[in-house]
Amino acid sequence: MADKKIRLKVLRQDSPDAGASKRWEEFDVDWHPQMNVISALMEVRKYPKTVDGKSVAPVVWESSCLEEVCGACTMLVNGKVRQACTALIDQLSPNGEPVTLAPMTKFPLVRDLVVDRSRMFNDLKKVHAWVQLDGVHELGPGPRQSQENQEEAYPLSRCMTCGCCLEACPQINDSSNFIGPSAINQVRLFNLHPSGKMHAAERLETLMGDDGVVGCGKAQNCVEVCPKEIPLVDSIARVSRDVTKHMLFGWLLK
Amino acid sequence: MAKKSVTKSESGKTRRVIVVGGGLAGLTTVIKLCEAGVPVDLFSLVPVKRSHSVCAQGGINASVNTKGEGDSPQVHLEETVYGGDFLANQPPVKGMADAAPGIVFMLDRMGVPFNRTPEGLLDFRRFGGTLFHRTAFAGATTGQQLLYALDEQVRRYETLDVEDDKGTAIRGEKMVRKFEFWDFLSIVKDEEGRARGIVAQDIKSMAIKAFRGDAVCVATGGPGIIFGRSTNSVINTGTAAAAVYQQGACYANGEFIQVHPTAIPGADKLRLISESARGEGGRVWVPKDPREKRRGRDVPQGDREYFLEDKYPGYGNLVPRDIASRELFLKCFHEKKGVFNAKSQKNENEVYLDLTHIPKEMLRKKLAGILEIYEKFVGEDPYENPMRVFPAVHYSMGGLWVDFERADNGSLVMGSPKNQSTNIEGLYACGEVDYQYHGANRLGANSLLSCIYAGLVTGPAMASYRQGLGKSSFDSSSTLFEAAEKREQKKWERITAMSGSENAFQIHEELGQTMLIDVTIERHNDRLDAVLSKIESLTDRSRKIAVLDSSGHANDNARFVRHLENMLVIARVIAQGARNRDESRGAHFKPAFGKDRNDAEWQRSTLALHRDNGDNNPGINFVRAFDYSLLGKTQNITDAVDLSLVTPRARRYETAGAASAVAQHKGDEPKGAASKESAASAE
Ligand SMILES: Cc1cc2nc3c(=O)[nH]c(=O)nc-3n(C[C@H](O)[C@H](O)[C@H](O)COP(=O)(O)OP(=O)(O)OC[C@H]3O[C@@H](n4cnc5c(N)ncnc54)[C@H](O)[C@@H]3O)c2cc1C
Ligand code: SF4
């Protein structure tokens, strides 16, 4: 099947302020075994010619690990938000259907398939997503933890800041400042840790405003798209409960 | 005499230092600098949370001896230098092995969700080159978890203010400023050759800018992409190391490239199946009959050849990687006994890695991360079917040469400005980009450790250097920085204007092919000569590339050309180093010179210095010695390896316990001369 071709339809735009350059372009690339969206884009990059034979600038995208662990390559593949590196062409296009690629819509566009996700990293600052350490010098072993505790924390800790959940969440839009599910999940994670817990109140307080847990409309879209299968709805429910408790009784406990 | 301020320059600027790279090594360096009160500008090609370290799967070594097996840092040291075929300087390795338990505890305190024992302690598993359970792990995504923990600590420093000498916060100055999506181009050197800052490019706006720093550290990771496809992230082009090498930094032991025995094929990447699969009991085999047509799971035990277990009863499937990869190569390429593929009607270069005999629940708890990768990309269930794997380029033992200061107890003097210093004053290097800890072959799960340990050493070294520095870079003349900026701007304009007929990606593919075929598992001098002329012709062709993108915004295409030019430079250092070294040692295997190393001639580091011939054709000077200057003192460096702690002996993994003299009770080898040696060195 040496001559089997895969058609990619890519939504492109040259730069954030070049809205007029927004356009769809189509490319045919040779099929190869175990092909995924990134390896297809790599073919386009090598010889960037559209199906009508026009030479164009190579498509720009973000990727790094190519094994769904770095979070870089998020985009809309056939309209669905996901990691491009694990989007296998044979599954997307079993009978040679075209594959459409578009950038996420909830983040400022940079170019082509690249968007600016810096808000997600800033949100991690906002919610104090860290254990407050006295220092990295030797202070002996960390706190003992049960296997159950590890098994609860580990899946929460696999969030790769990819942005799928924010893209899918209906509450993330121009008229809301909702922080979104991934940062809330981080609060649950650090409030679980034996020493992270000591600053639980501080983290909960960052989620008490109108951009905090109240923003969630419980649509559950987030959990469906999370590539790491993080139990986001569960995390939001638990953190909401703790926030409410803290709002009602927090001052009593101080 | 009034004390010189360490926080402010004479002109009143806050004295910052620069760290390029935010993988495990860079982030640890940053944390140590911040703890010493030194503000840092941190540069990275990608948000540091997406650094390549995120890919590491299996775990991190530390001789905590939780299982009561008699493991100790001394055994860890011995096994590491033995695994590295006695090419690593031993004091840094001792420092690392001694510090390892503390490092793992520190990570645990940061919140890394390490797997636990029923008692709530850290769990440890086995890895290659040892008989001990020495590897701490968080499922099979340990690197991700470690990177996140360090990233979180650095993020906290992004929110903290710099304090002046009196402890008052300086407004608007944060301890860490991040410059993510910036590509490092070169260092800025002053008249005396000291590193005074860097030039970098914003990869979105493409702006080129110089930055001042009282010291600079490159922690930019490995160069795997030189080999085309590898287990590495696509950003691992080694471009930063190549840039400073061309500015005079020494590159050492470049020819030592680790090929990992077990990866899965792919057109874009060779995805790793971590050694932890074998650490948890995974077995490697091929069918006895090369024409075997049954599916792997249906081949009965009697018809399987467990070739590693047969040949190396002592370490079995957990022999070091260089040995395992060579045996796989032998099976597949020479004996043509790779797994038969009914579709292609031939023996593919693949062997089975089998976990199907292990309870599923345990696999899920300990290996889910890698089994997910196999399932996603191959579309087969590894819980039910033996996986098909083959060797792939994985790690570079070689890298930028760095110094160390030996302490009387055989370890390192913490805080010495010599530690991790390159031969360019003020320029430090740590992580996979340095050459220091692994000799001729790295043991599994020692890299995450060496990256973090090197970071813990580099931070204090840079802080001392800044303290001892006469004049701050923030008082250096601005013409220095303007000139450097201009130089890089001109280079960039040269690249964006390229309109030849060659395709940069085509050249890269050819480079990868030639390196992969002839500069990995087996090396032959005639083939290496061919590789070198191929690199030369590719270098010529790279000057006639057509840049396909004229955009001044997020222009990845033109940027790739720069990375390619740099890859060609390091490829040559690797291939020429391999050509020169006529022996077999660790990952460097030349059948024509026998299976064993030649200590009389080659018990030494390869030291490569760039030679600018003033034309398009730079050369390499391989030297036996050089001098460099640090804070007013001249340092005389030779290629001799510091073997003061463990005396070299032949490397034999056939026998259990052979890798460590003090641990030989684990195996059954009689105690020989070697154990006397190490008893003498253990204090
Ligand atoms: C698949 C895989 C699995 C592994 N598993 C293990 C394991 O289980 N145990 C183990 O010990 N080791 C393992 N290793 C090895 C280990 O992961 C690496 O050696 C280690 O993570 C390297 O860390 P680092 O900090 O040196 O560099 P990296 O993590 O590679 O970070 C490099 C940093 O430099 C930046 N950078 C690079 N170039 C530039 C530039 N030009 N300008 C600006 N910034 C730049 C990058 O953005 C990044 O932040 C594994 C490796 C692979 C490939
Ligand atoms: S459950 Fe909440 S956070 Fe998740 S998608 Fe719905 S609204 Fe958004």
Ligand code: SF4
């Ligand atoms: S929670 Fe899941 S979808 Fe959201 S950023 Fe993290 S990994 Fe991505």
Ligand code: FES
């Ligand atoms: S490239 Fe890292 S998640 Fe896809």
